[in-house]
Amino acid sequence: MPHDEDDLLPISALQHLLFCERQCALIHVERLWEENRWTAEGQILHKKAHEGKPETRDRERITRGLPLRSYHLGLFGMADIVLWRPPPQQQSRSQTLRQAITSATADELTEWSITPVEYKRGRPKKNDCDRVQLCAQAICLEEMLGVQVPVGQLFYGTKRRRFDVEFTPQLRDTTAEAARRFHALMAAGITPTAMYEKKCDTCSLLEVCLPNTSSEQSAAMYIERVLKSAIASDLP
Amino acid sequence: MKTHLNTLYVTKQGAYLAKDGAAVVVRVDKKPQLRLPLHNLDGIVVFGHVGCSPALMAAAASAGVSISLLTEYGRFLAAIVGFTSGNVLLRREQYRRADDSEKTLALARSFVQGKLMNARTVLLRAARDANEGERKETLTATAKRLSGRLVEVNQATTTDILRGLEGEAATQYFAAFPSLLTRPAKAFNFTKRSRRPPLDPINALLSFVYSLLLHDVRSACEATGLDSVVGYLHRDRPGRPSLALDLMEEFRPYLADRLVFSLVNRQQVTASGFETQETGGVVMDDQTRKRVLVAWQERKQEEIKHPYTGDRMTVGLLPHIQARLLARHLRGDLDAYPPFIWK
Numbered sequence: 001m002p003h004d005e006d007d008l009l010p011i012s013a014l015q016h017l018l019f020c021e022r023q024c025a026l027i028h029v030e031r032l033w034e035e036n037r038w039t040a041e042g043q044i045l046h047k048k049a050h051e052g053k054p055e056t057r058d059r060e061r062i063t064r065g066l067p068l069r070s071y072h073l074g075l076f077g078m079a080d081i082v083l084w085r086p087p088p089q090q091q092s093r094s095q096t097l098r099q100a101i102t103s104a105t106a107d108e109l110t111e112w113s114i115t116p117v118e119y120k121r122g123r124p125k126k127n128d129c130d131r132v133q134l135c136a137q138a139i140c141l142e143e144m145l146g147v148q149v150p151v152g153q154l155f156y157g158t159k160r161r162r163f164d165v166e167f168t169p170q171l172r173d174t175t176a177e178a179a180r181r182f183h184a185l186m187a188a189g190i191t192p193t194a195m196y197e198k199k200c201d202t203c204s205l206l207e208v209c210l211p212n213t214s215s216e217q218s219a220a221m222y223i224e225r226v227l228k229s230a231i232a233s234d235l236p
Numbered sequence: 237m238k239t240h241l242n243t244l245y246v247t248k249q250g251a252y253l254a255k256d257g258a259a260v261v262v263r264v265d266k267k268p269q270l271r272l273p274l275h276n277l278d279g280i281v282v283f284g285h286v287g288c289s290p291a292l293m294a295a296a297a298s299a300g301v302s303i304s305l306l307t308e309y310g311r312f313l314a315a316i317v318g319f320t321s322g323n324v325l326l327r328r329e330q331y332r333r334a335d336d337s338e339k340t341l342a343l344a345r346s347f348v349q350g351k352l353m354n355a356r357t358v359l360l361r362a363a364r365d366a367n368e369g370e371r372k373e374t375l376t377a378t379a380k381r382l383s384g385r386l387v388e389v390n391q392a393t394t395t396d397i398l399r400g401l402e403g404e405a406a407t408q409y410f411a412a413f414p415s416l417l418t419r420p421a422k423a424f425n426f427t428k429r430s431r432r433p434p435l436d437p438i439n440a441l442l443s444f445v446y447s448l449l450l451h452d453v454r455s456a457c458e459a460t461g462l463d464s465v466v467g468y469l470h471r472d473r474p475g476r477p478s479l480a481l482d483l484m485e486e487f488r489p490y491l492a493d494r495l496v497f498s499l500v501n502r503q504q505v506t507a508s509g510f511e512t513q514e515t516g517g518v519v520m521d522d523q524t525r526k527r528v529l530v531a532w533q534e535r536k537q538e539e540i541k542h543p544y545t546g547d548r549m550t551v552g553l554l555p556h557i558q559a560r561l562l563a564r565h566l567r568g569d570l571d572a573y574p575p576f577i578w579k
Binding site: 190212 | 356
């Protein structure tokens with residue numbers, strides 16, 4: 001089901017959703033955001049990745065900070081870097097990248113190699129969140145340009161190298177499903193209840209979320225207990 | 237991670253605050269006197285005739301540092317804050333509950349319970365340290381009276397009844413105030429709470445510290461995305477920060493009153509630091525005001541274990557945590573609002 005332009009939600013939220021639905025709701029429904037060391041490092045890294053002019057290296061063109069959207073997923077966002085490699089027969093260097101893409105026929109375009117690259121601080125993660133974010137960018141590129149984007153790359157700060165990510169049907173399904181859940185979460189406007197888990201300790205929203213205090217402990221019973229013991233000690 | 241950062245208080249009349257890179261510079265007579273990075277601050281409070289450059293206001297607003305403008309004597313005039321933070325859904329829920337008399341009563345009750353419990357503890361702690369019979373007796377007896385009020389607060393069926401009980405309790409609590417002084421001095425006689433204007437040094441100190449507390453609580457509400465003017469215990473009145481006043485109740489005895497009495501008891505403020513105006517109002521001199529600000533800042537640096545969440549934190553973070561617990565309750569995570577109850 002295609003979305004309207006007004007409906008589009010940020011791609012970057014998918015990583016929050018996959019990390020924790022409550023974190024996602026706290027940030028995007030409740031608009032709470034706490035900077036911590038990791039988020040600040042991430043911001044600096046992205047800023048660096050977006051800076052700089054488009055360039056061409058070894059026939060490969062590089063764009064930075066490219067705006068993207070998909071009506072199908074209902075998402076918008078920005079690609080840190082996209083690498084564009086034209087097929088060998090299309091070599092006219094005088095053309096801008098935009099001219100080259102728009103003048104190419106649909107068949108010619110399928111021969112382009114278009115690769116989104118996402119910069120991440122730290123090391124590769126166990127869960128899908130970075131791959132899903134990248135896959136959403138690929139789906140946006142495909143939808144906007146009518147091209148195929150089979151592979152992307154994730155660059156991890158700690159490893160200082162790029163890892164290929166293949167956009168398999170499963171990964172595309174996971175991405176579409178995440179986008180669907182994110183839209184449902186935003187439409188409901190309800191923040192899911194917290195469940196404390198080990199990963200909470202690394203979450204920048206720990207002190208806003210207060211996962212230990214929700215659901216487990218009744219505040220009403222806490223108040224009653226404290227009051228009772230105070231009053232009992234004073235009154236006969 | 238939210239930490240409690242410094243608040244910059246500027247009392248120097250004629251000072252000018254400007255932006256210098258990512259820092260705030262305080263100039264007096266065009267000479268820079270102080271330079272602080274904005275990211276080390278969570279608020280700037282200026283008293284009286286102090287200027288602020290538009291560039292600083294914008295930078296502070298975007299860095300989430302609120303600037304509060306107070307009169308020279310600490311009355312709140314205006315705040316410069318960035319875009320309304322937080323979530324429209326939270327705010328709507330806040331308004332809906334304010335329109336619902338039962339839900340208003342439940343929240344108002346929590347605020348009053350917090351206040352009375354903490355007032356009671358302040359009295360009992362002082363009674364424990366008091367050795368003379370009469371003071372000890374007054375303090376203990378008043379604490380018991382407050383317990384009686386707490387029972388009635390539990391049974392109150394309307395917010396108006398609750399407000400009445402709160403008023404009675406406040407009168408009883410303030411009647412026991414002189415007994416909180418360990419060394420009775422004529423200059424620090426206190427008979428009752430007076431605000432406009434404060435008619436004695438204790439009242440002047442209370443008013444000033446309450447205004448510092450209000451600034452912090454109000455900032456905490458705004459930073460959490462709550463609307464600081466729509467309250468429950470305090471009725472709406474244009475210009476009145478009712479929710480901030482609600483949330484402030486539980487902190488008055490614990491943070492403000494105790495500070496005032498320790499300043500007097502430790503002789504950190506003296507009678508000569510106060511001046512009586514023609515109409516009987518009492519104001520403090522610059523030096524006394526500075527001492528209060530320093531003591532307030534030090535107080536906020538102290539560490540405490542939060543009685544409900546069990547987390548260790550600075551005292552200065554308490555208003556933020558309480559504002560968050562309130563938001564959590566409004567959003568349905570908590571079945572009640574647990575006020576801060578000092579043990």
